[in-house]
Ligand SMILES: Nc1ncnc2c1ncn2[C@@H]1O[C@H](COP(=O)(O)OP(=O)(O)OP(=O)(O)O)[C@@H](O)[C@H]1O
């Protein structure tokens with residue numbers, strides 16, 4: 219690893235992002251807008267006294283899931299452009315280490331993801347009165363971590379891909395099973411054994427569990443910290459695996 | 470051993486920058502390079518010429534270590550092709566200009582400069598070397614085709630490589646710019662850089678010290694422009710090449726040795 223090359227890559231990716239207002243909108247505005255959608259979807263629900271609003275339960279989780287999908291998409295597409303423009307092949311003939319390239323990417327997108335989490339969490343709290351037991355800063359922490367997870371998985375998927383088309387094909391394979399099994403639609407402990415076992419292997423499940431812990435507890439629980447560590451480990455392993463997978467020599 | 474280069478006769482060449490031995494490459498089940506052997510002396514400007522699809526790009530890719538090869542060996546600056554340290558000293562300009570369209574000329578060149586530990590001043594110099602100083606703040610996508618490909622070249626020049634592999638760098642350039650570039654290549658080689666330049670424009674062969682002629686994945690001949698005129702019985706290099714192709718199913722293995730060395 220070489221910090222100079224990694225930072226140069228981060229600066230370059232951020233400069234590219236700055237040139238692209240649509241991606242900026244996708245990162246900053248779209249998750250917040252989807253959250254607003256989600257809020258009005260349940261605007262008219264009738265609640266038993268004392269029951270939490272759907273928005274407080276599920277909207278909270280959406281704070282992590284929308285950015286996860288958006289960042290996975292943006293990352294895959296950016297890597298795809300790197301491939302089609304021939305710059306990836308060119309970079310692989312320079313001294314840059316594959317890890318410098320991928321971690322440089324990850325840092326740039328993590329900065330974007332942090333801004334994204336700040337915007338959408340602020341919207342959830344101030345515009346829609348999100349009410350959860352735990353601290354908003356923990357919500358932001360998990361939201362950022364989950365979007366960084368999206369970045370790492372996006373980079374991993376594009377490293378596996380040999381063509382541009384394959385890179386996009388990974389999207390449904392990587393993202394949708396995680397959505398279905400993360401405990402959003404069906405609580406994980408009421409899934410059948412096989413699905414639960416798969417769910418236990420998928421990182422998004424731990425993000426969702428962490429958010430549920432924050433929703434229910436005033437103070438951070440050890441389960442929540444454990445979940446956070448697991449997601450962070452997935453991020454690091456994903457990036458390392460991606461840099462091992464990216465091939466310099468191709469047929 | 471004196472180089473037989475037309476315009477730089479008398480140069481003393483001491484070492485081999487690039488040596489390819491019995492290279493075979495298969496791409497998508499199809500043999501693309503068959504038994505290619507060639508050597509490139511240090512400081513030479515070598516033209517890699519051949520029709521479209523003859524394997525020029527594949528050979529260059531193999532030399533910079535991004536092409537999977539079936540058999541054979543390639544030695545670059547004394548090391549096997551693909552050795553990590555070679556990425557510091559070997560420059561590669563791909564056939565399709567490979568730069569970031571959404572960045573400015575300057576941002577592009579500075580990025581590749583930073584990777585190689587070169588300064589911003591060196592980036593500015595590289596930009597002016599390709600005649601783009603006035604356009605340094607423009608995004609690459611707002612440039613013309615020829616300007617765009619020169620950004621790609623600047624990104625390689627800024628790294629000051631000892632061996633520079635250029636895949637059709639002059640395509641789409643007007644005659645004046647082309648002459649400028651060839652003058653620049655000559656200058657680089659005077660300073661000790663070895664250049665391998667692919668082209669399918671035969672007239673450009675006259676700028677080279679020696680030529681590697683590829684045809685359908687085989688090395689047809691390795692010779693100097695002068696020898697090509699002689700063998701092909703024409704002063705026009707294009708015609709000479711055509712004559713050579715027609716008269717060849719005979720291997721030129723003996724001249725392959727003395728031509729490039
Ligand atoms: N990715 C690939 N997969 C399979 N075959 C390929 C691939 N790239 C090139 N080829 C084949 O390899 C042969 C040589 O291609 P190459 O690109 O090296 O030719 P070239 O001499 O550079 O041609 P041009 O002057 O058109 O650039 C061609 O027949 C081509 O069809």
Ligand SMILES: [Mg+2]
Pocket residue numbers: 525526527564636
């Ligand atoms: Mg080619």
